[in-house]
Amino acid sequence: MLWSARQSATITVFAMLFGLGMISILGYQVSSSYQAEVAQARTRSDNLSQILEAQMRSALREVDLVLRDLEDRLSPEEIASGDLGEARNKAVQSLLLDKLTLVRQADNILLIGPDGTMSHRALDVGKPAQSFDRAYLEQVRDDPYRERLYARMQGQQEGILLARRYETPNGVFGGLVIASVSASYFNQVLENLSLGRHGFVMLVDEHGSVITRRTADKRDPPFKPDPVILEELKSGAAPAGTTVSRQSDGATRLVSYRQIAGSPFFIIVGASSLDYLATWRSTTLYYLTGGSLLLVMALMMIYFFWRSHRLARNLQQKESRLNVSESRFRQMIETIPVALVLARLPECFITYINQQASRTFDIPQAGALSLRAADFYLNSEDFREQLQAVGQAQGIRNIEVRMRRWNGESFWASLSMSSVTVGEEITLMIGISDITERKRLEGELKRRATTDGLSGLTNRAHFMELANQELARAGRYKRQLALLMIDIDHFKRINDTYGHDVGDMAIKAVAKVLSSALRDVDVVARMGGEEFTALLPETSPDLAQAAAERVRAQIEAHRIVLGDGTVVQFTGSIGIAALRPEDQLIDDLLKRADVALYYAKQHGRNQATVYDNIPADPQG
Numbered sequence: 335m336l337w338s339a340r341q342s343a344t345i346t347v348f349a350m351l352f353g354l355g356m357i358s359i360l361g362y363q364v365s366s367s368y369q370a371e372v373a374q375a376r377t378r379s380d381n382l383s384q385i386l387e388a389q390m391r392s393a394l395r396e397v398d399l400v401l402r403d404l405e406d407r408l409s410p411e412e413i414a415s416g417d418l419g420e421a422r423n424k425a426v427q428s429l430l431l432d433k434l435t436l437v438r439q440a441d442n443i444l445l446i447g448p449d450g451t452m453s454h455r456a457l458d459v460g461k462p463a464q465s466f467d468r469a470y471l472e473q474v475r476d477d478p479y480r481e482r483l484y485a486r487m488q489g490q491q492e493g494i495l496l497a498r499r500y501e502t503p504n505g506v507f508g509g510l511v512i513a514s515v516s517a518s519y520f521n522q523v524l525e526n527l528s529l530g531r532h533g534f535v536m537l538v539d540e541h542g543s544v545i546t547r548r549t550a551d552k553r554d555p556p557f558k559p560d561p562v563i564l565e566e567l568k569s570g571a572a573p574a575g576t577t578v579s580r581q582s583d584g585a586t587r588l589v590s591y592r593q594i595a596g597s598p599f600f601i602i603v604g605a606s607s608l609d610y611l612a613t614w615r616s617t618t619l620y621y622l623t624g625g626s627l628l629l630v631m632a633l634m635m636i637y638f639f640w641r642s643h644r645l646a647r648n649l650q651q652k653e654s655r656l657n658v659s660e661s662r663f664r665q666m667i668e669t670i671p672v673a674l675v676l677a678r679l680p681e682c683f684i685t686y687i688n689q690q691a692s693r694t695f696d697i698p699q700a701g702a703l704s705l706r707a708a709d710f711y712l713n714s715e716d717f718r719e720q721l722q723a724v725g726q727a728q729g730i731r732n733i734e735v736r737m738r739r740w741n742g743e744s745f746w747a748s749l750s751m752s753s754v755t756v757g758e759e760i761t762l763m764i765g766i767s768d769i770t771e772r773k774r775l776e777g778e779l780k781r782r783a784t785t786d787g788l789s790g791l792t793n794r795a796h797f798m799e800l801a802n803q804e805l806a807r808a809g810r811y812k813r814q815l816a817l818l819m820i821d822i823d824h825f826k827r828i829n830d831t832y833g834h835d836v837g838d839m840a841i842k843a844v845a846k847v848l849s850s851a852l853r854d855v856d857v858v859a860r861m862g863g864e865e866f867t868a869l870l871p872e873t874s875p876d877l878a879q880a881a882a883e884r885v886r887a888q889i890e891a892h893r894i895v896l897g898d899g900t901v902v903q904f905t906g907s908i909g910i911a912a913l914r915p916e917d918q919l920i921d922d923l924l925k926r927a928d929v930a931l932y933y934a935k936q937h938g939r940n941q942a943t944v945y946d947n948i949p950a951d952p953q954g
């Protein structure tokens with residue numbers, strides 16, 4: 335199918351729009367899935383920080399409740415002094431131990447007196463805190479509204495100290511009840527979190543110092559919390575959970591900050607784009623690969639479409655040029671003055687004849703298609719011979735042959751024949767020129783060249799030619815041959831008496847007599863003037879004499895009746911010569927016949943004389 339330029343352009347535009355549409359859809363898909371992944375990661379970080387915050391908040395609250403319970407159970411002396419006697423000291427420690435077992439997140443419980451000295455502790459492990467940070471203690475002592483206090487654990491162990499301000503029944507600062515929650519507890523909490531390969535989670539204090547942290551990849555550089563965000567969270571300027579994104583090392587980090595309610599500690603959860611975009615990246619890669627393939631296919635389709643379109647267009651142009659040249663060629667073939675017949679070999683069925691052939695053979699062009707080439711020949715054997723000749727040579731040229739028109743009339747044709755092979759098919763090409771007229775003219779010329787114009791008989795030159803052939807044949811086959819030489823008697827007198835025209839009539843009359851009185855095989859000629867010859871093949875001198883006598887008698891019997899009723903009659907003399915073995919040329923015979931004629935004239939005319947019968951002495 336061949337598209338017009340407009341259709342091609344439309345198809346190309348559609349294909350390009352399709353490609354652009356695909357790119358847009360792909361782009362949109364990639365971008366929206368990116369947004370979704372980021373939003374999901376943000377939610378995940380936020381949720382995780384929220385869960386951790388709730389978990390840690392409740393853990394600290396449990397500890398606080400235990401401490402509050404202890405406050406109720408302990409007396410001011412028991413907090414203030416560790417020197418209560420062995421039994422009481424043991425009872426206090428036992429109480430502390432009991433409470434410690436209730437909160438597995440706490441690893442020890444201590445009592446600090448108002449002077450900052452540790453009075454009791456549940457477990458005698460680690461370095462005993464002899465005295466508490468004095469500045470901190472004084473701060474607590476002087477702030478009766480701060481009943482719950484937090485501090486980072488000092489020393490080697492990382493963790494949190496959760497303290498409660500103890501007041502004596504009369505409202506005086508009585509010391510602190512403290513529980514320590516070591517980082518190992520938080521580590522346990524954070525242990526089973528799924529953070530991804532580059533994620534982290536950390537517990538920091540209000541200054542951003544890390545209490546504990548967990549990263550999937552230990553080689554990752556430690557994350558430094560943003561103090562501004564911590565400050566904003568503390569002051570309430572930022573929402574309880576704040577998630578920010580930061581660029582680092584070619585990746586984006588989504589960091590979710592959340593303060594543990596009621597405490598100066600913060601949970602920070604970080605997710606890396608290397609993790610949360612991993613699936614998106616691989617999916618996008620698939621999309622892009624698939625999309626690129628589709629795009630390449632679309633481009634290839636456009637390319638192949640254009641290519642085939644161009645090829646088809648070229649083909650069409652070539653075809654139309656071919657059609658033009660074919661129609662020109664066909665027109666030429668149709669109008670050339672040579673009859674052209676095409677026939678398919680080997681059956682020789684006619685496949686085409688041109689207009690000239692139609693005229694030559696007198697048959698409609700379509701009508702010829704049911705015929706074979708041989709049907710145009712007068713003798714189909716001629717066709718077979720020519721076909722054979724074409725098979726042996728390249729072709730045959732200007733062969734003269736008798737052909738046949740459709741109405742049965744025969745004619746002479748000059749014919750050329752050759753064969754061409756197109757694909758599997760072998761076609762016979764026959765060019766025919768009707769040469770009937772040429773043949774007629776040739777015949778006429780030949781006749782004029784060999785015939786005497788007045789008498790219609792063979793002229794002298796042609797007679798000499800034919801006579802010599804007969805002579806040679808007779809000599810070869812040892813056959814007899816006789817020659818008559820006929821002359822009108824006193825012809826001059828006829829001319830002179832009646833005129834030249836009557837003389838001509840006499841010449842014609844003698845020619846007629848000779849033609850009728852002699853055989854067809856006899857060669858009769860007018861040698862000039864009123865002199866005639868007749869060559870009689872296979873004729874003995876006696877038979878020749880009889881024929882001469884017949885001629886003489888018919889000439890004598892002939893009458894020319896003139897317009898005025900005048901009857902003209904005349905006679906003729908004939909000399910006869912028979913072939914002799916020594917004769918080489920017809921002139922030898924002519925000479926002897928001439929002698930015999932002369933003898934006949936001399937001896938009274940109107941008679942036939944055989945040369946061999948002339949007496950040795952002519953006078954006698």
Ligand SMILES: Nc1nc2c(ncn2[C@@H]2O[C@H](COP(=O)(O)OP(=O)(O)OP(=O)(O)O)[C@@H](O)[C@H]2O)c(=O)[nH]1
Pocket residue numbers: 788821822823824825826827829833834835836837838841862863864935
């Ligand atoms: N009408 C006519 N006369 C011709 C033609 N050719 C030659 N002649 C004449 O024929 C005559 C021949 O005469 P001659 O050769 O003297 O012989 P003749 O009169 O026949 O006498 P014999 O032969 O002795 O009987 C001449 O007068 C020629 O002019 C011709 O074609 N037509």
